Amino acid sequence: MKTDYHIPVLLKESIEALNIKADGVYVDCTFGGGGHSRAILQQLNENGRLIAFDQDEAAKQNLPDDDRVIFVPQNFRHLQRFLRLHKITEVDGILADLGVSSHQFDEADRGFSIRFDAAMDMRMDQRQTITAADILKTFTEHQLHKMFEQYGEVTNAKTLAKTIVEQRAISRINTINEFKQAVQSAVKGNPQKYFAQVFQALRIQVNDEFGVLRELLQQTPAVLKSGGRLAVITFHSLEDRIVKNFFKYGTFSEPEADDVYGNKPETPFLIITKKPIIAAQDELKKNSRSRSAKLRVAQKK
Structure with a gap:
């Protein structure tokens, strides 16, 4: 397993945010180097399960030899479909780290980085x-x-x-x-x-990143158990706004008051992080890519 594939951002904070139950079922939407996944597995007993999504072929090489893991080589926009396929109706927690992995930036021929000359590619899948x-x-x-x-x-x-x-x-x-x-x-x-x-x-x-993020978020109320947690790490203000609005309103923009009494539709979530969690000084020193990371957490009512 490549240890330099990707340094997981806000690792301790995101694992704590998920409030992991030892026998729970969890989803890592962006497996990548497997850093977040391994930390989740450490908290699970033999009955716990982890479903790891990653559309990037290269991520497979980082899979741990662990029969509690189900790997789905697909985009997480297909969350519900593949959970059903594996006979899973509800989960205890979902983690989505939306950053491009260090590996993708560092592989010249993927065309993600301005540091190299390569084809203008940029496909994650x-x-x-x-x-x-x-x-x-x-x-x-x-x-x-x-x-x-x-x-x-x-x-x-x-x-x-x-x-x-x-x-x-x-x-x-x-x-x-x-x-x-x-x-x-x-x-x-x-x-x-x-x-x-x-x-x-x-x-x-x-990569239709905003479309993908919206589709994921829309599926989460149906997939999460009551009390289940959703933790999302974003890397720029546009993404963060989508997550913030969805947690707050259950939609992607502030809804208009929709009845004669001025009541707004109720969101399915309780917001756990009033303000987003950002990287501590220690992490910023070790990993400059954590600079723009913001973690928001919500719990299904």
């Missing part, structure tokens, strides 16, 4: 067909503008979109270096930060 290069080729100027603005909060998203459309008419944009060269004139401020935002937007689009 290599079985899917659309890559970042396809989006850069096929999206209209308006679609590119909206994507960079909404998913990357890129300050000059409109200029960037226009530049891409102009440049792709002249030369191909298939690799990271070709992309950087094509958009050089549009880069504002610190290039490192700028490209990080641009790549974030592309990655979210390629």
Whole structure:
């Protein structure tokens, strides 16, 4: 097992947040390097069970030899379907760490990182067909503008979109270096930060990350037992907002008062974390990627 595959973020905090029962059934939505999963297994007795989801083929190599684990090589948007397939109707806790694993960033040919030259890929699930290069080729100027603005909060998203459309008419944009060269004139401020935002937007689009997160959250009230916990670790404000609103309202935006008395629909959750939990100084020193992590926890009523 590769120990450097991925350092689990907010490990102690997220395990404590799940309030684990020794004989419970738990879901790790993003198995990755297996750090969170192993910590959950340590809290379970022989009757406890863990269902681990990961759509990335590479994650399989980290599976512990443990018959309490069911591994599902699929995107966690299919949570309920695969739990049913394994004859599980309800679980005691769900953990979702939404960060891209260090392994994905460090494998040059996956195209997630601006540090390397590789194909503009960015697929977390290599079985899917659309890559970042396809989006850069096929999206209209308006679609590119909206994507960079909404998913990357890129300050000059409109200029960037226009530049891409102009440049792709002249030369191909298939690799990271070709992309950087094509958009050089549009880069504002610190290039490192700028490209990080641009790549974030592309990655979210390629993997439909917000769609996936919404689908997962919508399934959780039906899947969790009463008193069961849902712990979600996000890495940017857009994701965090989706989780925060869902915990608070049971929907993704604040509902309008919906009856004559001004009552709002009731959320299925009790919020455990009034404010999100962030990494302590110790963890920040050891793992810079924990810098933007926020953990929110809710309990099903």
